[in-house]
Amino acid sequence: MEIREIQGYLYFFFILFLTFVLYGYIVHLYRSEKKGERDYEKYGKMALDDELTSPPVEPLDVNEDAKDKRSGK
Amino acid sequence: MFGWLEKNPFFFAVGVFVVIAFAGLIEIVPDFAQASRPVVGTKPYSVLELAGRQVYIKDSCNACHSQLIRPFKSETDRYGMYSLSGEYAYDRPFLWGSKRTGPDLHRVGNYRTSDWHANHMWDPTSVVPGSIMPAYKHMFTNVTDLETAYAEALTVKKVFNVPYDTDIDGDGKIDVPLGSYEEAKERALKYAMKIAQETKREDLVNMVKEGKIPEIVALIAYLNRLK
Amino acid sequence: MQNPAIEYDYTVAKWFSYLAILFGILGMGVGVLIAFQLAFPELNYIFGQYSLFSRLRPIHTNVVAYGFTLSGIWATWYYIGQRVLKVSLKESPFLNGLAKVHFWLYFITALLAVVSLLFRVTTSKEYAQFEWPLDILVVIIWVIWGIGIFGLIGLRREKTLYISMWYFIATFLGVAMLYLFNNMAVPTYLVTGMGDPLHSVSMYAGSNDALVQWWFGHNAVAFVFTVPIIAMIYYFLPKESGQPVYSYKLSLLSFWGLMFVYLWAGGHHLIYSTVPDWMQTMGSIFSVILILPSWGSALNMLLTMKGEWGQLKDSPLIKFMVLASTFYMLSTLEGPIQSIKSVNALAHFTDWIPGHVHDGTLGWVGFMIIAAIMHMAPRFFKREIYSKKLLEAQFWLQTTGIVLYFSSMWIAGITQGMMWRAVDQYGNLAYSFIDTVTVLHPYYTLRAIGGLMYFIGLFMWAYNFYKTMTAARQIEKEPQFASPMAA
Numbered sequence: 001m002e003i004r005e006i007q008g009y010l011y012f013f014f015i016l017f018l019t020f021v022l023y024g025y026i027v028h029l030y031r032s033e034k035k036g037e038r039d040y041e042k043y044g045k046m047a048l049d050d051e052l053t054s055p056p057v058e059p060l061d062v063n064e065d066a067k068d069k070r071s072g073k
Numbered sequence: 074m075f076g077w078l079e080k081n082p083f084f085f086a087v088g089v090f091v092v093i094a095f096a097g098l099i100e101i102v103p104d105f106a107q108a109s110r111p112v113v114g115t116k117p118y119s120v121l122e123l124a125g126r127q128v129y130i131k132d133s134c135n136a137c138h139s140q141l142i143r144p145f146k147s148e149t150d151r152y153g154m155y156s157l158s159g160e161y162a163y164d165r166p167f168l169w170g171s172k173r174t175g176p177d178l179h180r181v182g183n184y185r186t187s188d189w190h191a192n193h194m195w196d197p198t199s200v201v202p203g204s205i206m207p208a209y210k211h212m213f214t215n216v217t218d219l220e221t222a223y224a225e226a227l228t229v230k231k232v233f234n235v236p237y238d239t240d241i242d243g244d245g246k247i248d249v250p251l252g253s254y255e256e257a258k259e260r261a262l263k264y265a266m267k268i269a270q271e272t273k274r275e276d277l278v279n280m281v282k283e284g285k286i287p288e289i290v291a292l293i294a295y296l297n298r299l300k
Numbered sequence: 301m302q303n304p305a306i307e308y309d310y311t312v313a314k315w316f317s318y319l320a321i322l323f324g325i326l327g328m329g330v331g332v333l334i335a336f337q338l339a340f341p342e343l344n345y346i347f348g349q350y351s352l353f354s355r356l357r358p359i360h361t362n363v364v365a366y367g368f369t370l371s372g373i374w375a376t377w378y379y380i381g382q383r384v385l386k387v388s389l390k391e392s393p394f395l396n397g398l399a400k401v402h403f404w405l406y407f408i409t410a411l412l413a414v415v416s417l418l419f420r421v422t423t424s425k426e427y428a429q430f431e432w433p434l435d436i437l438v439v440i441i442w443v444i445w446g447i448g449i450f451g452l453i454g455l456r457r458e459k460t461l462y463i464s465m466w467y468f469i470a471t472f473l474g475v476a477m478l479y480l481f482n483n484m485a486v487p488t489y490l491v492t493g494m495g496d497p498l499h500s501v502s503m504y505a506g507s508n509d510a511l512v513q514w515w516f517g518h519n520a521v522a523f524v525f526t527v528p529i530i531a532m533i534y535y536f537l538p539k540e541s542g543q544p545v546y547s548y549k550l551s552l553l554s555f556w557g558l559m560f561v562y563l564w565a566g567g568h569h570l571i572y573s574t575v576p577d578w579m580q581t582m583g584s585i586f587s588v589i590l591i592l593p594s595w596g597s598a599l600n601m602l603l604t605m606k607g608e609w610g611q612l613k614d615s616p617l618i619k620f621m622v623l624a625s626t627f628y629m630l631s632t633l634e635g636p637i638q639s640i641k642s643v644n645a646l647a648h649f650t651d652w653i654p655g656h657v658h659d660g661t662l663g664w665v666g667f668m669i670i671a672a673i674m675h676m677a678p679r680f681f682k683r684e685i686y687s688k689k690l691l692e693a694q695f696w697l698q699t700t701g702i703v704l705y706f707s708s709m710w711i712a713g714i715t716q717g718m719m720w721r722a723v724d725q726y727g728n729l730a731y732s733f734i735d736t737v738t739v740l741h742p743y744y745t746l747r748a749i750g751g752l753m754y755f756i757g758l759f760m761w762a763y764n765f766y767k768t769m770t771a772a773r774q775i776e777k778e779p780q781f782a783s784p785m786a787a
Contacts, residue, residue, distance in 0.1 A: 079460060080459060080460055082450065082453045082461060082469070083450075085420040086469055089466075089469065089473055090473050091472065092556075092559045092560065093474055093519075093559055093562070094477060096562075097481070098513055112478055127499075128630045130422065130423070130424040131420040131421075131422065132354050132355065132420065132423060133358055133424060134354060135424055136354045136358065137353070139649055142647075144538075144646070144722070147720055147721035147723070148720075150728075151720070151733070159506075161505065161510075162505055162506050163505060164506040165501045165504070165505050165506075165509065166423060166424055166425050166502040166504075166509050166513075167505075167506050167507070167513065168508055171426060171653065172649055172654065173650070174338070175733075175737075176733040201734055202734075203734050203737065204341075204734060205337075205338055205341045205737060207337075207341060207344035207345070207354075208344075208345075210349075211349040214381075218496060220494050220495045221488065221494075221499050222495075223495065224488040224491075224495030224499070225488050227491070227492045228491040228492055228500060228501055231491060231492075232486055232491060232713065233505070234597065254494070276393075282346075294415040299665040
């Protein structure tokens with residue numbers, strides 16, 4: 001097989017793969033929101049309410065606390 | 074997996090990089106070996122031609138002139154045979170250009186002469202009425218930097234095995250000699266004198282006699298070589 | 301950590317804003333001059349050899365792309381970055397110091413770059429003209445910025461990265477990769493010990509060099525003129541209008557969509573090659589499917605204004621941003637059209653290409669940076685925007701300028717392309733090359749006038765900004781949404 005042909009196939013299948021991943025992502029986004037696992041739209045508030053003093057939409061610390069609890073501290 | 078990626082900046086960055094880098098890998102790398110083979114008969118540039126090429130680059134001629142004839146009848150009628158990949162094997166960098174404010178120059182050596190170029194670069198409208206190209210009079214007084222051109226030739230010979238001092242076509246003769254700087258300079262001066270005389274300009278001939286090659290002479294050597 | 305006295309630190313954002321204005325005026329001023337040179341060639345000689353068209357064109361492209369646009373990107377990065385991560389640069393003396401080093405090193409490099417181009421030091425590769433010592437400085441600047449981005453992310457209070465951050469990260473990575481590979485060169489002095497120490501020779505030859513350069517050139521447009529500008533609009537439009545992004549999910553999708561689309565964009569190399577036909581056809585189909593996510597961003601922005609279109613009438617900043625997204629849609633439609641094989645045969649090498657580039661840069665990039673800096677100005681200086689009327693006038697003047705610009709270049713490009721291929725009744729070429737140049741004179745004049753209008757608008761912007769900084773009415777509190785402006 002000529003190198004051009006290999007290149008063509010690689011190219012084609014990689015695009016196919018990425019397209020699947022992309023559409024998989026769409027499914028993931030809507031499904032996880034439907035199931036109530038995550039609310040993506042709330043992240044839009046990050047731009048609107050962005051004072052240093054305003055509470056984060058999803059604080060980093062809380063998660064670390066949770067981790068600490070899990071590790072038994 | 075997706076949600077996790079959104080919260081881990083490092084792996085997110087890796088993901089983005091893979092997506093944008095893969096295209097380059099697939100598109101570019103396989104072409105490399107193939108496109109770099111010279112067409113039979115293509116020879117490396119002599120030092121004077123290379124010096125002229127550097128002048129071409131320094132004054133950004135490629136801002137307005139392409140060096141790429143596409144395979145359409147209207148282009149081959151106007152400029153000559155369409156361009157082949159292997160013809161560019163010794164072009165570092167390539168000078169295809171992206172805009173034809175002026176005409177293509179890939180085969181300009183076929184239909185323009187040294188004195189035409191000299192007159193044109195001195196005053197474009199004198200040979201092409203209505204031309205919007207500016208005159209490049211500083212090229213007639215600036216002295217060519219032959220040393221840098223030689224340095225470039227020696228670099229590509231050493232680093233990229235460009236066949237200087239080699240019998241390329243197998244006829245038992247060295248095709249493009251390089252040798253030491255002194256040898257190269259002597260050869261360049263001889264070649265420059267021939268071109269200076271062709272331009273029919275006293276000032277250029279006199280400069281070459283003094284051992285100084287005006288930039289315009291080097292540039293014409295390069296343009297004449299484009300065939 | 302929760303010290304109420306700590307505020308966001310806008311010092312570096314301010315500095316970069318000043319630079320954006322300075323480089324905008326310089327770069328576009330040169331642009332206007334060379335546009336007039338094409339119509340009136342005598343203008344080539346006003347500064348001797350230093351004002352020749354070919355000398356100035358690289359200066360125009362580089363100052364606008366790497367001076368104006370990069371300054372704008374960094375001005376907004378040092379503003380948005382802190383805010384969406386909810387961390388102040390003041391909290392990290394290291395990052396704050398690094399940001400200042402970033403600024404000064406960039407400023408010095410930019411000046412050196414302009415001087416080097418003026419004195420003919422160039423590699424000739426478009427948008428990568430700088431010689432190797434400057435390239436090394438660029439790499440250092442880029443690494444400093446990278447440390448700045450990831451350092452700030454490390455200190456963040458907000459766990460999830462806002463969509464603008466995604467785009468900034470992609471800008472950082474994309475440009476790093478492209479710039480590095482395209483500028484690979486061997487300095488000739490280091491190999492031979494003679495000649496000009498600044499001179500270098502490209503690592504790639506001929507077609508390979510072209511391949512790398514196109515891959516770079518096309519994607520540099522993506523990662524300098526598209527991706528970071530989207531980062532800006534995703535922050536400034538919602539913030540200025542007080543409306544959250546229409547669909548955050550769509551914004552995430554269009555991010556990945558854009559990364560995929562640009563992966564494709566270089567792929568037209570394959571369409572001219574020897575791969576099987578069915579694959580080429582599939583290629584076209586996929587690129588049509590995949591262009592949808594790229595329009596997602598623009599539509600998302602327009603839909604963010606849903607039900608709030610009254611703001612378009614009231615606020616010049618909203619006008620700038622909405623028109624910017626419209627121009628984004630226009631140029632992302634125009635680009636694919638131009639890469640269709642038969643259209644490309646006509647359009648390539650003509651003035652339609654600069655026309656296309658300028659829809660994007662003047663309409664999308666320029667307008668977005670202007671709006672972003674005017675949005676930040678009241679926050680920088682705790683003052684109102686000095687004059688709404690002036691901003692309105694600037695908007696209309698510049699919009700007219702852009703329309704003149706691209707309409708004249710469309711006509712010029714198509715005219716030129718048609719004339720190059722026109723034949724007489726015997727099948728001979730109908731026009732000599734010079735015929736196809738002289739015919740463009742009116743369009744070149746019109747284009748230059750369009751550019752001049754845009755350029756005058758820049759001075760109105762600079763004046764408005766300066767007055768905002770020094771003379772406008774002071775405000776007590778940082779405004780949350782719409783920027784206050786005096787009539």
